[in-house]
Amino acid sequence: MTKPVQTAVVGVTGYAGAELARLLLRHPRLKGVPPVFAGRIDEKDAARGGVPLAEIHPELGSSNGAGQVKLQPFAWELLAARGVEVLFLATPHEQSREWAPEALKRGMRVIDLSGAWRLAEPPNRAIYGFADEGTELARTTQAEAVYGMPELHRGKIAGARLVANPGCYATSIILAVKPLVAAGLVDVEHGIICDSKSGVSGAGKAPTAKTHFMYAADNLSAYGVFHHRHTGEMLEQIGVHSGELVFTPHLLPIPRGILSTIYVRFREPQTRERMVAIYREFFIASPMVRIYDKVLPQIQYSLRTGYADIGIQVSADGRRAVIVSCLDNLLKGASSQAVQNLNVMQGWCEQEGLE
Amino acid sequence: MTKPVQTAVVGVTGYAGAELARLLLRHPRLKGVPPVFAGRIDEKDAARGGVPLAEIHPELGSSNGAGQVKLQPFAWELLAARGVEVLFLATPHEQSREWAPEALKRGMRVIDLSGAWRLAEPPNRAIYGFADEGTELARTTQAEAVYGMPELHRGKIAGARLVANPGCYATSIILAVKPLVAAGLVDVEHGIICDSKSGVSGAGKAPTAKTHFMYAADNLSAYGVFHHRHTGEMLEQIGVHSGELVFTPHLLPIPRGILSTIYVRFREPQTRERMVAIYREFFIASPMVRIYDKVLPQIQYSLRTGYADIGIQVSADGRRAVIVSCLDNLLKGASSQAVQNLNVMQGWCEQEGLE
Amino acid sequence: MTKPVQTAVVGVTGYAGAELARLLLRHPRLKGVPPVFAGRIDEKDAARGGVPLAEIHPELGSSNGAGQVKLQPFAWELLAARGVEVLFLATPHEQSREWAPEALKRGMRVIDLSGAWRLAEPPNRAIYGFADEGTELARTTQAEAVYGMPELHRGKIAGARLVANPGCYATSIILAVKPLVAAGLVDVEHGIICDSKSGVSGAGKAPTAKTHFMYAADNLSAYGVFHHRHTGEMLEQIGVHSGELVFTPHLLPIPRGILSTIYVRFREPQTRERMVAIYREFFIASPMVRIYDKVLPQIQYSLRTGYADIGIQVSADGRRAVIVSCLDNLLKGASSQAVQNLNVMQGWCEQEGLE
Amino acid sequence: MTKPVQTAVVGVTGYAGAELARLLLRHPRLKGVPPVFAGRIDEKDAARGGVPLAEIHPELGSSNGAGQVKLQPFAWELLAARGVEVLFLATPHEQSREWAPEALKRGMRVIDLSGAWRLAEPPNRAIYGFADEGTELARTTQAEAVYGMPELHRGKIAGARLVANPGCYATSIILAVKPLVAAGLVDVEHGIICDSKSGVSGAGKAPTAKTHFMYAADNLSAYGVFHHRHTGEMLEQIGVHSGELVFTPHLLPIPRGILSTIYVRFREPQTRERMVAIYREFFIASPMVRIYDKVLPQIQYSLRTGYADIGIQVSADGRRAVIVSCLDNLLKGASSQAVQNLNVMQGWCEQEGLE
Numbered sequence A, B, C, D: 001m002t003k004p005v006q007t008a009v010v011g012v013t014g015y016a017g018a019e020l021a022r023l024l025l026r027h028p029r030l031k032g033v034p035p036v037f038a039g040r041i042d043e044k045d046a047a048r049g050g051v052p053l054a055e056i057h058p059e060l061g062s063s064n065g066a067g068q069v070k071l072q073p074f075a076w077e078l079l080a081a082r083g084v085e086v087l088f089l090a091t092p093h094e095q096s097r098e099w100a101p102e103a104l105k106r107g108m109r110v111i112d113l114s115g116a117w118r119l120a121e122p123p124n125r126a127i128y129g130f131a132d133e134g135t136e137l138a139r140t141t142q143a144e145a146v147y148g149m150p151e152l153h154r155g156k157i158a159g160a161r162l163v164a165n166p167g168c169y170a171t172s173i174i175l176a177v178k179p180l181v182a183a184g185l186v187d188v189e190h191g192i193i194c195d196s197k198s199g200v201s202g203a204g205k206a207p208t209a210k211t212h213f214m215y216a217a218d219n220l221s222a223y224g225v226f227h228h229r230h231t232g233e234m235l236e237q238i239g240v241h242s243g244e245l246v247f248t249p250h251l252l253p254i255p256r257g258i259l260s261t262i263y264v265r266f267r268e269p270q271t272r273e274r275m276v277a278i279y280r281e282f283f284i285a286s287p288m289v290r291i292y293d294k295v296l297p298q299i300q301y302s303l304r305t306g307y308a309d310i311g312i313q314v315s316a317d318g319r320r321a322v323i324v325s326c327l328d329n330l331l332k333g334a335s336s337q338a339v340q341n342l343n344v345m346q347g348w349c350e351q352e353g354l355e
Helices: A015-025 A043-047 A076-081 A093-105 A122-128 A136-144 A150-159 A168-182 A231-238 A272-282 A335-346 B015-025 B043-047 B076-081 B093-105 B122-128 B136-144 B150-159 B168-182 B231-238 B272-282 B335-346 C015-025 C043-047 C076-081 C093-105 C122-128 C136-144 C150-159 C168-182 C231-238 C272-282 C331-346 D015-025 D043-047 D076-081 D093-105 D122-128 D136-144 D150-159 D168-182 D231-238 D272-282 D335-346
Strands: A007-010 A036-039 A070-073 A086-089 A109-112 A145-147 A162-164 A192-198 A245-251 A258-265 A289-291 A308-314 A320-327 B007-010 B036-039 B070-073 B086-089 B109-112 B145-147 B162-164 B192-198 B245-251 B258-265 B289-291 B308-314 B320-327 C007-010 C036-039 C070-073 C086-089 C109-112 C145-147 C162-164 C192-198 C245-251 C258-265 C289-291 C308-314 C320-327 D007-010 D036-039 D070-073 D086-089 D109-112 D145-147 D162-164 D192-198 D245-251 D258-265 D289-291 D308-314 D320-327
Touching: A007 A015, A015 A335, A036 A076, A043 A070, A086 A093, A086 A335, A093 A109, A093 A136, A109 A335, A122 A231, A136 A145, A145 A150, A145 A231, A150 A168, A150 A335, A168 A192, A168 A231, A168 A245, A168 A258, A168 A272, A168 A308, A168 A320, A192 C192, A192 C258, A231 A245, A245 C258, A245 C320, A258 C192, A258 C245, A272 A289, A272 A308, A320 C245, B007 B015, B015 B335, B036 B076, B043 B070, B086 B093, B086 B335, B093 B109, B093 B136, B109 B335, B122 B231, B136 B145, B145 B150, B145 B231, B150 B168, B150 B335, B168 B192, B168 B231, B168 B245, B168 B258, B168 B272, B168 B308, B168 B320, B192 D192, B192 D258, B231 B245, B245 D258, B245 D320, B258 D192, B258 D245, B272 B289, B272 B308, B320 D245, C007 C015, C015 C331, C036 C076, C043 C070, C086 C093, C086 C331, C093 C109, C093 C136, C109 C331, C122 C231, C136 C145, C145 C150, C145 C231, C150 C168, C150 C331, C168 C192, C168 C231, C168 C245, C168 C258, C168 C272, C168 C308, C168 C320, C168 C331, C231 C245, C272 C289, C272 C308, C320 C331, D007 D015, D015 D335, D036 D076, D043 D070, D086 D093, D086 D335, D093 D109, D093 D136, D109 D335, D122 D231, D136 D145, D145 D150, D145 D231, D150 D168, D150 D335, D168 D192, D168 D231, D168 D245, D168 D258, D168 D272, D168 D308, D168 D320, D231 D245, D272 D289, D272 D308
Parallel strands: A007 A036, A007 A086, A036 A070, A086 A109, A109 A162, A145 A162, A192 A245, A289 A308, B007 B036, B007 B086, B036 B070, B086 B109, B109 B162, B145 B162, B192 B245, B289 B308, C007 C036, C007 C086, C036 C070, C086 C109, C109 C162, C145 C162, C192 C245, C289 C308, D007 D036, D007 D086, D036 D070, D086 D109, D109 D162, D145 D162, D192 D245, D289 D308
Antiparallel strands: A192 A258, A258 A320, A308 A320, B192 B258, B258 B320, B308 B320, C192 C258, C258 C320, C308 C320, D192 D258, D258 D320, D308 D320
């Protein structure tokens, strides 16, 4: 048995952070070595030794030992004193740009859940407007980063010092499109149309006009048409040009879950049976992807699980396909994928702690 | 036919304000005299003559002439120039405390939708902490105020200069309890238990932790137990002491609507049939209250209407009753009741523009 | 002023029927001539002269005179005795196939809300499996039918004896696509991708596994991929072949409203400004279509209105467009469009009774 | 370590059954001895050796081994052949009345999730109208039954052959009221008012008018006023007379969760602090009850957990209290309580498999 690893989480106050805490606290390989939770907290809370997680996320409650675990004031010294080896950053991307290099310098391995280090191509990064773009430190850090989708990059993740955990929309689309493009079946120049719908947790915990119940409930709205910042990840990972993929996200009136409906045209006519076989082959070693055969996945099926669910229908003439891809944006779209990366980095079973 | 009246609305940006605009713009007696909409707007918008209402509330859209009507920068001179006779204040209570006396001084009649002038008894007002409490101006203004529930105070409202439009919870409870208490049937010392549930619009338009979709959806929570500020209105209007009424509001995961479940004990055993008859008699001249006989009202029945719906069940031994009272918090709980008050003040049919 | 017209409605018990009743009861041109509501009712109800509409749809309540109006037992003699001139059929398509010819024979004009008479091409009708397909009566009846979308067929509807009211999904897509295709701008062979999302009322009032709250809530599911029966209407009205349009409907966890996201490729690069101008020109005489310029429409904007809302975004290279089209499936997708057709048939203003 | 026990579940197709399957399949003490799932299935499915659970409940998916486990055709011989020792009945109460005695006769211990055996007093049972009421078999079976609320009857459950798992509403109310009544603090004659709100899963899986999305969504309705069949359980377990407790259930527009708001009057003035202490003392050995101190519980906190959450507020004069009690109706209100009972019957930790 491998020796236990000391983890730390920065950014546990958000929705993805809460799920990450829940997963790590019950992870069978981390029994007895709960993560260090660190972040900005006020003086009064610091004085009482931190804020119990159960006060921040009452739904974590007394389960999982969350009642005992505390969010402590962040300090690099704290991490050092506790011997942290793997640092999860569930922080805004600006903060991850600063902290990831520092953590690497201090000898930690980093799993970053933000968009800070996902993009290799400068034009794709432009939409984020990183303040440190072009600096030497940014360049060398980016050069180390591995895109944290185990289904595509398992080998590199195993040895990576910096893993850039994918975006939620990007995960739902890349997993569904990559197998067909990799097999050379898709008429890529024709265009890949990705129509995605996400629950409100994807918009974050900050109260805004768009996350107000009155805005989201009994509604559906498209946003970020032709310029959502997850598009770059899709282009780089699928391997297509910017004119070849259209991505439209929509805000669903539900707390969580993503369903992407994807439209492709084939170079040659295909059958559904062959497509299902291709997906199954592609994901044969990937325990967190489920391929549906007779029915299409729905949001409810993958909700509160770490699975990405994929189903496909082919038109009568075999020329077009509609692919439906579902996942829980806070899990396979964020926290459980981060744990999957931890598992790969540690050489554990990829699905450990996720079923 | 009476001469048309020039109205104005301050505070049209909130939910109740939007409903008030919609009702007034289509009110048959106000054809050709659209309200003046005034409020704080920035310089750029002022420079273009104000903000079209349809930009603030897209759902008002091109209907009702809202596309043409604009929110203008507030100034007392504007109201004077336009000859405003009746001023609706859909403003926070602090602002209504300042503006209502000023409007009265300038000769306007005021319908105030806030909690500023509803309460006659100083202890009941304490919870609001009015800055001007105890001043001469506050005292004389309060002395003029009439509680704007036409079903109880139709006569006084007709001649009032200042009408204090009731709270949404208070409306749902007072209308349901008053007829039985007035008839001397309720064992008041025993206690009147009022368990209310309201949609999220009741919490206002400001994005807060409580109005975040993730907080409200798939949830139910009680709040303000034993100290909600609408309680004072209920005590004063029903005519009971503070130990005799318990009120617990809950936040429902729906956009709008209130259902109050009310528990009373009778002095003498009663029948459902007699209770229904008493309600019908009490509201015989009240077109905006509907008494249900065989079924109980539900939130959906009064949604997007100006009605208060009331139903009652009596226990087998005739000693206790459960009363169910429903209304739309933005309409009978706010804006349509304000229009009802306008109708009464102008001598029009009480339900004009509300069906 | 034109003389009032006597209407009748069969099928008032469903969701679209309820909305139709509400619209007709408050229609300014039908003041004093309420529709005859007829349908199958049991003997006990027949004995008391029919069922008050307010018992079937409590939300119609005492408003609109619905309390007084009754659903009567259907008989052709009843319609004759009441001098019905225009008959609305809000019935299943099998029933409309039988009743529309009979009503025409008896001299009535018919507005049929079902899918019975919408499709001119036999292959498009095949999916319905009409029992009378190929009979002489079916052929001559179909020959009379006009597709009831006033924005496209105003002239023919005016004189039609049988108007086939469009499907809800079809309306949302045809209105959004037709102007660009008619202008010859769309690369039709490339394919038109239509990704639609509808509220649960579109699935009808019958309790089924799919309309159960537990199935629909907190969920999103695609269905009828590559074979939804509204596709034929789109092909015929837009004028494209079956391989050129892909339509995927989804079930949204909301009561009502449709949003369609439509993807097209242009023959030549275009600008958003030009596209908006083309839409505005196309719908210049169509009061029930609203073209959005700066923002995209959302489901909430057209909810409970008779409008179809259309917005467009064009890609940076001008080659592709995403069109967002919203409407209320029970109104512009069913009942208000039927009233629009009535208005056109009677020579009234098209928007009469709809704003 | 105790030897593993062979369990069986009848009635796995419903919502509670699905949760029970999920809990048992991952129960640490049942590793390697998955339950036998048996029920009525058609011939074709029987011919293929049963229906995989994952086909019935896709959300169970490939997790928990549910993909491998099958629902088999029910036969007493099957249970005997598999050596079933503990039988869970998640069946309608009529079926449980028949099957529980038969299972006892065959030497199995039974945990019945229906209302069949919960009520000791004939008048409280009358509402169910049991066909076998008054027979010798019914009498002797009832005499064996223990009310399956471990917090009250842990000792008896340990040795019971027939455990009657409590109703969901009853659990939420009994746990919240019993400690105060047992301590003699409540003025019982005054009346205990229980206002409960439940998600739609409580209404069962059968599609009905009330479980239709259009009925439940954006709505709230009271039902069963003064005669809900869970009332008898509350009276018997709390130990009050029928005039002393009023229970009103409401249908919430959410999938799952119950919140009960309970109103009591004290014999002598009390403080919140003392009440919290009394609850903590009462539940000191009960790991599945959480007492809240500073905040009140909400539905979200206990959702998808096996906890019952209780909070209390006391009026300023100390005479009245409002108690808020929350739980997941499918877990602590049904399946996790059944597993808790299994744990007690087997002498395992009460919370085993529930955290």
